[in-house]
Amino acid sequence: MNPDILILAQETAHPSRFAEMVVEGLSLGTIYALLAVGFVIIFKATQVINFAHGALATMGAFLVASAATIIDVPGRWMPSAPDWLVWALSVLIAVIAMAGIGMLLERVFLRPMVGEELFAVAIVTLGLDIFLRNYTNDWIGPQPRPLGDPFGAEVVDLGWVSIAQTEIAQIVVALVAVGAIALFFQSRMGIAMRATAFDQEAARAQGISVGRVFSISWAIGAVLAAIAGIFISLFPRRAAGVDNTTAFFAFKAFPAIIIGGLDSVVGAIVGGLLVGFSEAAAGTYLTGVSFLGTGFAGIVPYLLMLLVLIVRPYGIFGTEEIRRV
């Protein structure tokens, strides 16, 4: 056996590396899952493939940086309030703003496209992505913008492995967000959204305001993208803050939703976690294996996606489309 591979195998077999890989997979997976769930909610309700999701994630993170560190709102009016409270309020402002932006984008750019070819609508979101990404990157400027969070670079030592406080917060927030989505689907609006996803015309005939459903789905999608964008831009992943590469991160949501199924929220969560874990495992165990080439770990989610597509073309949890000929 090649001695380099032997050394690599010995190093990577260490239990702490496995534990690191698990933490990494969970951390990456929850971000991908948040992005994927937002994407799926928009797709389910409106049949729109939203290519502007990465731009929305970046914009959400930038709004937090703006509120917390650039214009200092609400901090300037609460000088004696604890840091965590001021930051949480800054995040709340950014999240509400993103919900509004999501609704505005739907009303101005997507609503007029109702009834048009899905391809044409997808191209509109591609245009939105370029527009939003460029403007947001211009606002961010050449230097990263720190989000001013109270977590800092604090790390919790769990023995075999260390985990950043931000990653713990991220996992907790992702769980809360998923729980909130599950509860939402039990509410009147949630049921209306599910009905609209099933059959728009039938939903309209039942008195459901389909336009409102579209609007709410974009608001939820934009909020989830913003939450993901915030966690991407915190320590340790973007230790210096949000910058003009943040939107790239969202591309990995695409294999996640294809693996899970384009129209399945559960699929988006499972797909996100699978992508996160596969990427972390490949990074830990396959980096440095020269014959695989540079950046093989980044390809693994796409290989997994191809594999799933061959076996289940509609994704693991996706609805199989039946065509009668």
Add this chain to the structure above:
Amino acid sequence: MKMKPRWLAIFLAIGLVLAACSPSGGDTTTTVAETGTTSGSSTEATDPPTETTQGDMGIATDVGVDLEAGTITLGLLSDLTGPFGALVTPIVTGQEVYWDNVNANGGINGLEVKLEVRDTQYVVDNHVQLYEELKDQVAAFGHSTGSPHTVAINEGLQSDGILAIPLTWYSGWSDTNLNSNLLHHGAPYCIEAMNSIGWLKEQMGDGISTIAIVSLPGDFGLDSAEGAKKAAEALGLDVVVDLAGQILPTDEATLTAAADAIVAANPDLVWLTSTPTMYSSIFGQALAGGYQGTWSGGAPGYSPAFVAPDSPIKDAVASSMYFGIYFEPWDGNSAGTQAAKQMLADSGREFTPFDYYLEGFVEAQIMHQVLLAAYAAADMTQGGIVAAAKTLSEVTFDGLAPTESYVGSSNEQVQRAQWMVKPDPEGLVSGANGGTKIVEANYTSDIAANYEFNEACYQLG
């Protein structure tokens, strides 16, 4: 009125023919000075044809120098919005401020210098396209950002007979086989690695016996990694992580994998050559994994945003990072640096202290001395400017940068001196410096001093 499609087609066809015949097309005949005489081209440029004119001052010109209008036009191929935008934007400002100052004080013997700045976004294809656009408008290129980008136009520069200053510190620019139309400056990446690692070893002694080498692929990352490997070999350091060329800017997984490998191997020193975003990501993830060793790497990987007041990593960065830099940073107080800072202050522009403004001054001063030499030789054609540049054996900066030479062998031309700096959050806040503090000025390690430089440390594939 409704126009018939046939007429519309005819109008469009006429429009296209007129556009193809317009003067902004391929040929680059310069406006002839009133008393000028036209002679054959003295440059090696063959396509498109250029005409050389002899002004009434007896100065030969072709492209980018207009004696009648009294202007010299220089091109800047800059990454303003790409991964190095944070560094290059202030460099362009530095150039603009310097040339404004020169112009206000009489220009180059009465000729005003104008800049044509183009944003390449650090994309090689854009870079080549913009080079093609500008080569028939400018006398020379005041900078060309990026190693693979400059490699991509180097053949064109040679065949077109145009000079460029690479805004990149690839060691190949000091190799006489490659630099016939290029003016290197500053210690190249591989020498920088030899200096920085050598300096850290001098300071920390037995505290550094293992090293992780992680870098981008390409001329930037691999040239730097090659220097780090040579330094490790010379100093007897054990390379416990070798991810040279294994991290990619758009692939998060490679950054995570690098951080994991660093945490697992726990080296005394990490040599990381990347963009600032990649640097902060690997640094942050390794820190979160419990790694607490020393960090260094190629200077363009550092950003003062790392030590900004709201940065969560500022304390960790300040206590663990050291970098080299190719010129005297803002923290310095040589006459050249003081003059540059004063020009910026007097320019009326809004700015906060930042080291890379000064790189713009270094580049502009090199070009200034080249243009004066070309003027003195009465040949300000593109080819004349190249020829004049290659006669300069001593380009000085009054302390702002180490003296450069563009004559002699590769070993004689290569720059070996640099400044050693460490991140300084307090300096950034107070405005005393641009977020870096000098820990040693004009430093050359024994490894770099003794290194026989005959060709690029990393050979282009």
